[in-house]
Amino acid sequence: MASQTMTMPRVYEERGLLAWLTTVDHKRIGILYILGAGFFALIGGLEALLIRTQLAAPNNQVLVGEAYNQVLTMHGTTMIFLVVMPVLAGLGNYVIPLMIGARDMAYPRLNAFGVWMFLLGGLFLNLSFLLGGAPDAGWFGYAPLTAKTFSRGTGIDFWILGLQLLGISSITSSINFVSTILLLRAPGLSLNRLPLFAWTTLVTAFLILFAMPSISAALFLLFLDRHLGTHFFNPAAGGDPLLWQHLFWFFGHPEVYIMILPAMGIVSEILPVFSRKPLFGYTAVAYSSVAIGFIGFTVWAHHMFAVGLPDVVNAFFAAASMLVAVPTAIKVFNWIATIWGGAVRYQTPFLFAAAFVALFVIGGLSGLFLAAVPVDWQVTDTYFVVAHFHYTLFGGSMFAIVAGIYYWFPKITGRFLDERLGRWHFALQFIGFNLTFFPMHFLGLAGMPRRIYTYAPGLGWEVLNLLATVGAFILALGFVVFFVNVVRSLAVGVPAPADPWDGHTLEWLTSSPPPPYNFAHIPVVHSRRPVWDLKYTGNPHPRPVVEITEGNDQIKEDKGEKAPEEPIHLPAPSIWPLVIAAGLTLFALGLVTHWIFIPFGVLLFALGIARWATQPLFPEAPGGH
Amino acid sequence: MAQNSGEARGWARRWAGGFWILGIWLTGCAAQSPSILAPVSPKGRAEAELFWFILLITAGVFVLVETLLLYAVFRFRARDPRAIPPQIHGNNALEISWTTATAVGLAVIFAMTWRTMAATSTPPADALPVKVIGHQWWWEFQYPTLGITTANELVIPVGRPIRASVTSADVIHSFWVPQLGGKMDAIPGRENAVWLQSDVEGVFYGQCAELCGISHANMRLRVRAVSEAEFQRWVEAQRAPAAQPVEPLAQQGYQVFMSKACVGCHAIAGTPAQGRVGPDLTHFGSRTTIAAGLLENTPENLARWLDNPPAVKPGALMPRLGLTPEEIQALVAYLLSLK
Amino acid sequence: MASHHPTAGAEITVDSRKLGVWVFLASEVIFFAALITSYLVLHNRVTSGPTAHEALTLTIPTINTMILLVSSVAMVLALAHLRDGNRRASIAWLLTTAWLGICFLILKAVEYNHHLHEGLTPSVNVFGSAYYTVTGFHAAHVAAGVIWILSVALGLRRRISPQNDVLVETVGLYWHFVDLVWVAIFMVVYLMR
Numbered sequence A: 001m002a003s004q005t006m007t008m009p010r011v012y013e014e015r016g017l018l019a020w021l022t023t024v025d026h027k028r029i030g031i032l033y034i035l036g037a038g039f040f041a042l043i044g045g046l047e048a049l050l051i052r053t054q055l056a057a058p059n060n061q062v063l064v065g066e067a068y069n070q071v072l073t074m075h076g077t078t079m080i081f082l083v084v085m086p087v088l089a090g091l092g093n094y095v096i097p098l099m100i101g102a103r104d105m106a107y108p109r110l111n112a113f114g115v116w117m118f119l120l121g122g123l124f125l126n127l128s129f130l131l132g133g134a135p136d137a138g139w140f141g142y143a144p145l146t147a148k149t150f151s152r153g154t155g156i157d158f159w160i161l162g163l164q165l166l167g168i169s170s171i172t173s174s175i176n177f178v179s180t181i182l183l184l185r186a187p188g189l190s191l192n193r194l195p196l197f198a199w200t201t202l203v204t205a206f207l208i209l210f211a212m213p214s215i216s217a218a219l220f221l222l223f224l225d226r227h228l229g230t231h232f233f234n235p236a237a238g239g240d241p242l243l244w245q246h247l248f249w250f251f252g253h254p255e256v257y258i259m260i261l262p263a264m265g266i267v268s269e270i271l272p273v274f275s276r277k278p279l280f281g282y283t284a285v286a287y288s289s290v291a292i293g294f295i296g297f298t299v300w301a302h303h304m305f306a307v308g309l310p311d312v313v314n315a316f317f318a319a320a321s322m323l324v325a326v327p328t329a330i331k332v333f334n335w336i337a338t339i340w341g342g343a344v345r346y347q348t349p350f351l352f353a354a355a356f357v358a359l360f361v362i363g364g365l366s367g368l369f370l371a372a373v374p375v376d377w378q379v380t381d382t383y384f385v386v387a388h389f390h391y392t393l394f395g396g397s398m399f400a401i402v403a404g405i406y407y408w409f410p411k412i413t414g415r416f417l418d419e420r421l422g423r424w425h426f427a428l429q430f431i432g433f434n435l436t437f438f439p440m441h442f443l444g445l446a447g448m449p450r451r452i453y454t455y456a457p458g459l460g461w462e463v464l465n466l467l468a469t470v471g472a473f474i475l476a477l478g479f480v481v482f483f484v485n486v487v488r489s490l491a492v493g494v495p496a497p498a499d500p501w502d503g504h505t506l507e508w509l510t511s512s513p514p515p516p517y518n519f520a521h522i523p524v525v526h527s528r529r530p531v532w533d534l535k536y537t538g539n540p541h542p543r544p545v546v547e548i549t550e551g552n553d554q555i556k557e558d559k560g561e562k563a564p565e566e567p568i569h570l571p572a573p574s575i576w577p578l579v580i581a582a583g584l585t586l587f588a589l590g591l592v593t594h595w596i597f598i599p600f601g602v603l604l605f606a607l608g609i610a611r612w613a614t615q616p617l618f619p620e621a622p623g624g625h
Numbered sequence B: 001m002a003q004n005s006g007e008a009r010g011w012a013r014r015w016a017g018g019f020w021i022l023g024i025w026l027t028g029c030a031a032q033s034p035s036i037l038a039p040v041s042p043k044g045r046a047e048a049e050l051f052w053f054i055l056l057i058t059a060g061v062f063v064l065v066e067t068l069l070l071y072a073v074f075r076f077r078a079r080d081p082r083a084i085p086p087q088i089h090g091n092n093a094l095e096i097s098w099t100t101a102t103a104v105g106l107a108v109i110f111a112m113t114w115r116t117m118a119a120t121s122t123p124p125a126d127a128l129p130v131k132v133i134g135h136q137w138w139w140e141f142q143y144p145t146l147g148i149t150t151a152n153e154l155v156i157p158v159g160r161p162i163r164a165s166v167t168s169a170d171v172i173h174s175f176w177v178p179q180l181g182g183k184m185d186a187i188p189g190r191e192n193a194v195w196l197q198s199d200v201e202g203v204f205y206g207q208c209a210e211l212c213g214i215s216h217a218n219m220r221l222r223v224r225a226v227s228e229a230e231f232q233r234w235v236e237a238q239r240a241p242a243a244q245p246v247e248p249l250a251q252q253g254y255q256v257f258m259s260k261a262c263v264g265c266h267a268i269a270g271t272p273a274q275g276r277v278g279p280d281l282t283h284f285g286s287r288t289t290i291a292a293g294l295l296e297n298t299p300e301n302l303a304r305w306l307d308n309p310p311a312v313k314p315g316a317l318m319p320r321l322g323l324t325p326e327e328i329q330a331l332v333a334y335l336l337s338l339k
Numbered sequence C: 001m002a003s004h005h006p007t008a009g010a011e012i013t014v015d016s017r018k019l020g021v022w023v024f025l026a027s028e029v030i031f032f033a034a035l036i037t038s039y040l041v042l043h044n045r046v047t048s049g050p051t052a053h054e055a056l057t058l059t060i061p062t063i064n065t066m067i068l069l070v071s072s073v074a075m076v077l078a079l080a081h082l083r084d085g086n087r088r089a090s091i092a093w094l095l096t097t098a099w100l101g102i103c104f105l106i107l108k109a110v111e112y113n114h115h116l117h118e119g120l121t122p123s124v125n126v127f128g129s130a131y132y133t134v135t136g137f138h139a140a141h142v143a144a145g146v147i148w149i150l151s152v153a154l155g156l157r158r159r160i161s162p163q164n165d166v167l168v169e170t171v172g173l174y175w176h177f178v179d180l181v182w183v184a185i186f187m188v189v190y191l192m193r
């Protein structure tokens, strides 16, 4: 074996808390993202249950007025910024370097900084519950409700600064994804062979880079309005509340594609594997992501159809919104065609992925009603919109995320999730989801506005609300089963081989879980499905040529043309990313609570930067820097 | 042209009637709900028709897509787990055709959208102007040409178009009466025009539709559509100054009102009370609800309100004034006499 | 070194740190675009207090524009000298760049001080709010740039060689970007006042 010529990498301390706090390994960072998102999902889910309990019957008194508004705002903010975005970043972090045959992300320490910033930013946001009240102006915080005059407490400040911290996390992780995917692909892995999950993550990274600064600027302006007495959103002094809306939705709309594109990528990985066919229309599916990304920047004002914009402006944004349906439809039809004629295996990842297609289509179609301006004048800010975005975000993103977790769990942990519990989970989640959110379409049509903590009896809203609440508890039960499944499988789950699903892409070439350096030999890629081809090409028999087993992670036919051997260097662990993130968080805390935290924050930040800049990334490499 | 579009919409509606499950459910609910599918205004009808039209197309797409998906999933289930199906990478003709078909479907939806917008977005020129001002958490209505100011209940003549100029005194609200047509945001510093109309007499439920703080849920309103004759009577009554209290209890209430903080926030025409912070109370007794549609306007409810407004309506900007039960009884008598 | 050098298969060959800075700056463009747009929307909605036309003069901003343009040239020279193997000259030009950046900040402070005496504050009206915010965020970027340049210049002796000019090149990219933003601000805020 070639390993005689290979320097075995120095593997750093593996266990213990310190190892995790200083890790720069993309796999551990991915796990931290996923666990963090899971924790916040629990909080966001409990908040949802509180909402549904309050709304179960008219004039309920569980969560009244301000308390409701806080829980509502934190539910939306949590699910978007602390669950869906980070779990997608986490799966991307874990899987993408493996998929493209890389040893790590392009900037391992920046990557660690990103995850710490996410975790601390998320804790910071939730700290508001304990320190004087959570934000309560909804997840898009419209000015002037968020101005000091109407929101005296610190909730909005927590929201502003929390989102800034999370924004830093998203920007850094996006820079990392762009560089990683563009620069670190294995030999032969050209862009038109790139796995779809990597494709969609790449597009998403660009969306984040171009969308995030807009909300970041808006949040700064709002903060200045609140604390320096500027007038950006103060109409009495010539400021403009609509400026907030434009800046917010210039971010906010791309944001929803930020949450769906990687999910679509996951589904585009899973459906082919479980149908044992290549993805139908690979090129179209890949480029339609780019198209969705581009068009996604030209539709933001469809969230503002009722603010009194001129007809032509509304019409433009309506047309652009409808245009997005074309590339989306391309994906939907290609997914179905992928399954068509396949040899479909009903394992849990497939069930969730197929349900994604079924449910996302409903969410997409209801989006068309919203894009039709006169219909939107009626249903905007009603439960019809709530139904729309839960079908896209939950039926879409969340179903795909859960599918992805079932799919990559064996790779990450070396054990399968239990299939039988998985089916129970699926059934409960599918039924619960539809029972919760389908009636909301009718509630919206029946005139029920969103974000109301109570309603009068006799408006025809009672039964549907009760159904939705029952559904939410069934849904929650589904997640309990999921949780049990995860815990049980970690302990006693069936051990998973390197290639548990008969996979297509490179992550299935290395052991489960992979070694710290991912691949002993960087594989050379010849097609879109390197691992499939390795197993089946030129072999008419339904048996793989090569059994992919642990430790056998090189492509055998490629013996003659492996990537040039380089000694493997793993980046050294570093505590400084955590220190910098902690410094920024303390600084933010000081701004909202007591100034005393500010100097400590600045100190940690400066120290972290200085030490990071002088600590070599690869200490053992000659001339390392 | 206009006739064509009418025909097309009628056709859409007939077909849409085919969605009978939905239809039955919706008619069931429309009877009691402020449903957008039970419109009583030209604008609301146009919007509902567009809804049905889009539902026709999307329901078709829905059935098609879900059928194909389910068929594929069930039909192609692998019997032999090792079986390898033909490896098909794509089909240009197929891909081009579904892309084109989608584009055409969307173009049609957009065309209908544009038509409906053009037909409904501007109020007719002869419309009766009304100014709608959102406040945390109640509605102020002014009839600039009639010199009337009232709150929380908008009275309009049947069949006559109303041009509502919507704005706000504080944060953003959204003015919405589902059966009379789509909503319009009330934004401080801006005036947005929206067209209302009711073709039948009746009371229509409405509600603020933009999160505006603690009692957003309790910022409700009613539109009362009355015959032209009744409207004229109502206008006459509203233009008169407030009724003088005659009963002794009411007279006592008048004294309480004028000596307490009430005058600082409320206006009663023809009296020293000229506050503009809270609703105009000149003809409070003629309204059917209190506190932005939250409670029936009965003596008991009014007493509850005056005793402790924030307890009735969380966050209410009318403070608890520490009135004695006697003062409250007197105020109730006075306020309800303001017909 | 694996992560700084592209593997053989990738079509795109560029140092990953350089790409990272490019990508970051692309994102910064949107940030400043949002601020400048806000300025454009608001600056002449003044209800009371000084307007842009009354408050702004051209002398200091014009000098500042010159300063930043010259500093960009200095930055180019710093990189060129480093590539020629002339480390000392390179350091000298870096220090010049940083010094020009400091001059810019001093003049900016003088200008702010002048405004404050004239009664233009961030809270006096929307123009004041937008003006200080746009120029303030830019100045903060200049300040960060100065610190970055100084730390590169001080570390240069030990850590930089003609073959490894990426530290200077990346800070240079950033610096040119900050200059470009200033040119945009100069045109939008001062010339169009």
Ligand code: HEA
Pocket (backbone or CB within 6 Å): A256, A257, A259, A260, A302, A303, A321, A322, A324, A325, A328, A329, A332, A360, A361, A363, A364, A365, A367, A368, A370, A371, A372, A376, A379, A380, A381, A385, A388, A389, A392, A393, A396, A397, B057, B058, B061, B065, B101, B102, B103, B105, B106
């Ligand atoms: C993952 C998230 C996600 C996704 C993918 C989408 C996708 C779309 N959304 Fe949605 N949307 C949200 C999340 C999402 N949305 C959220 C969170 C909000 C609310 C924010 C808030 O207010 O809190 C929102 C709100 C929202 C509004 C504003 C509503 C309002 O507040 O009044 C509008 C209006 O146009 C809209 C439209 C659309 C459209 C046209 C699409 C399209 O991209 C959909 C395209 C897909 C399809 C159409 C289905 C597949 C296509 C076919 C099968 C082809 C055949 C079809 C035909 C020929 C008809 N969305």
Ligand code: HEA
Pocket (backbone or CB within 6 Å): A034, A035, A037, A038, A041, A042, A044, A045, A046, A048, A049, A051, A052, A072, A073, A075, A076, A077, A079, A080, A083, A084, A087, A137, A138, A139, A140, A386, A390, A393, A394, A397, A398, A436, A449, A450, A451, A452, A453, A468, A472, A475, A476, A479
């Ligand atoms: C992805 C986004 C997401 C998700 C998943 C959900 C999930 C749920 N949401 Fe919500 N929701 C939003 C995004 C989301 N929501 C947004 C953006 C708003 C708007 C807020 C605003 O108006 O400002 C909103 C608003 C909203 C409302 C409207 C309230 C109002 O307008 O007054 C309601 C009402 O019923 C509701 C209900 C629910 C329910 C019952 C669930 C349930 O499905 C929850 C059940 C879930 C769990 C119990 C746990 C979740 C998952 C796990 C524990 C496992 C995951 C594991 C890992 C990630 C590793 N949500």
Ligand code: CUA
Pocket (backbone or CB within 6 Å): B134, B135, B136, B137, B172, B173, B174, B208, B209, B210, B211, B212, B213, B215, B216, B217, B219
């Ligand atoms: Cu006013 Cu909601």
Ligand SMILES: [Cu+2]
Pocket (backbone or CB within 6 Å): A252, A253, A256, A299, A300, A302, A303
């Ligand atoms: Cu959108």
